Amino acid sequence: xxxxxxxVGQLLLALPGIGxxxxxxxxxxxxAHNDEGALGIGIGAIxxxxxxxxxxxxxEIEARECPDGxxxxxxxxxxxxGFVLHSLDWSGQDTIDVAGNWALSGTVDVxxxxxxxxxxxxxxxxxxxxxxxxxxxEDEMTRHGWFNVGGDTxxxxxxxxxxxxTNGFERAGIDPRLLAPGGGNA
Numbered sequence: 001x002x003x004x005x006x007x008v009g010q011l012l013l014a015l016p017g018i019g020x021x022x023x024x025x026x027x028x029x030x031x032a033h034n035d036e037g038a039l040g041i042g043i044g045a046i047x048x049x050x051x052x053x054x055x056x057x058x059x060e061i062e063a064r065e066c067p068d069g070x071x072x073x074x075x076x077x078x079x080x081x082g083f084v085l086h087s088l089d090w091s092g093q094d095t096i097d098v099a100g101n102w103a104l105s106g107t108v109d110v111x112x113x114x115x116x117x118x119x120x121x122x123x124x125x126x127x128x129x130x131x132x133x134x135x136x137x138e139d140e141m142t143r144h145g146w147f148n149v150g151g152d153t154x155x156x157x158x159x160x161x162x163x164x165x166t167n168g169f170e171r172a173g174i175d176p177r178l179l180a181p182g183g184g185n186a
Contacts, residue, residue, distance in 0.1 A: 006033075006148075007030040007033045007038065007137070007148055008030055008031065008032060008033050008098060008099045009030065009098050009099025009100065009101040009102075009151040010030050010099075010148045010149065010150065010151050011027055011028065011029055011030070011043075011148065011149050011150070011151050011152075011155065011156075011164075011168055012026075012027070012028040012030055012040060012146045012147070012148050013026070013027055013146065013147045013148070013149060013165055013168045013169060014026040014027075014028075014145070014146060014165075015144055015145060015146065015147055015179060015181075016179045016180065016181040017144065017180075017181025018144070018145050018146075019145075022076045023130075025044060025045075025165040026042055026044050026045070026130075026165070027042065027043050027044030027155075027161075027164040027165050027168060028040035028041065028042055028043070028044075028075070028130050028146075029041045029042075029043050029085055029098075029102070029151065029156055030098075030148075030151070031085075031096070031098050031104045032096075033137065035134065036134055037131065037132050037133045037134050037136065037137070038131070038132040038136075038137040039129055039130070039131050039132075040075070040129065040130045040131075041072070041074045041075065041083050041085055041104070041126050041129055041130070042072060042073050042074045042075045042126060042128070042129075042130055043072055043074075043085070043124060043126065043156060043161060043164060044072075044073075044161055044164050044165050045072065045073040045161055045162075046070040046071065046072050046073065046161050047070070047071045047072065047073050047127060050070075050071045050127075051068050051069065051070060051071060052066075052068050052069045052070070052071060052114075052125055053068045054071075055071060055082070055111065055125065056111070056115055059108060059111065061108075061111060061112055061115045062115075063112075063115040063116040063117070064115060065115060065116055065117030065118075066114050066115060066117060066119070069125065070125075070161065071125050071126065071127055072124060072125065072126035072127070072161060073126070073127070073128065074126030074127050074128035074129045074130070075126075075128045075129040075130030075131070076128060076130065077128055077129050077130065077131045078128055078129060079127050079128040080127065080128075081106070081127065081128065081129070082106065082108075082111070082125065082126070082127055083104060083105070083106050083125075083126050083127075083129060084104070084105045084106075084110045084111065084114070084120075084123050084124065084125050084126075085098075085102050085103070085104055085123065085124045085126070085156060085157075086102060086103050086104075086105065086110065086119070086120035086122060086123040086124070087102065087103070087120045087121050087122040087123070087153075087157070088100070088102065088103050088120075089120055089121050090103070090110070090113060090119050090120035090121075091103065092105050092107060092109045092110050092113070093107060093109065094106055094107050095110070098151075099151065101151040101153060101156075102151070102153060102156060102157075103120070110123075111125070122153070122157040122158075123157070124156060124157060147169070147172070147174075149168045149169075149171060149172045150171075152171065155167060155168060155171075
């Protein structure tokens with residue numbers, strides 16, 4: 001069975017009561033989805049006490065031609081692996097275009113370009129990713145777990161992480177305060 005690629009370039013919002021505390025109020029920018037599985041980058045939470053400049057120091061990147069910024073909790077998988085979601089105006093050796101909405105890069109060249117002021121005009125840095133095996137995300141989408149909304153770049157790049165989840169539901173016409181953590185009985 002072929003997995004629908006409709007989630008690529010979309011945002012997944014965790015529904016209340018998803019059952020995994022790592023995903024409470026999670027916002028996932030979906031970057032890949034095929035019959036082998038899915039991959040997304042968490043953009044709904046930042047890693048407290050870690051900034052972009054801290055990463056530059058760890059990677060011995062000297063230039064500072066960009067503003068400092070937060071590092072996002074990209075997901076529970078491979079937390080030592082970095083990713084940059086960014087605008088489509090820059091491309092490196094491993095950059096993938098995500099449905100024409102944004103790009104994803106996972107090598108240090110994008111961080112160097114950002115530090116030197118020659119990188120993408122909009123970017124978000126994350127450690128880790130959210131991943132699903134074959135059919136896993138499709139199964140979670142049919143149960144109480146995730147709600148998908150359009151991949152608005154202003155949600156991804158222009159608003160603070162702490163309001164992305166609420167804003168995503170509101171843009172879909174849903175008041176997230178009215179969401180229940182479980183289903184009822186009829």
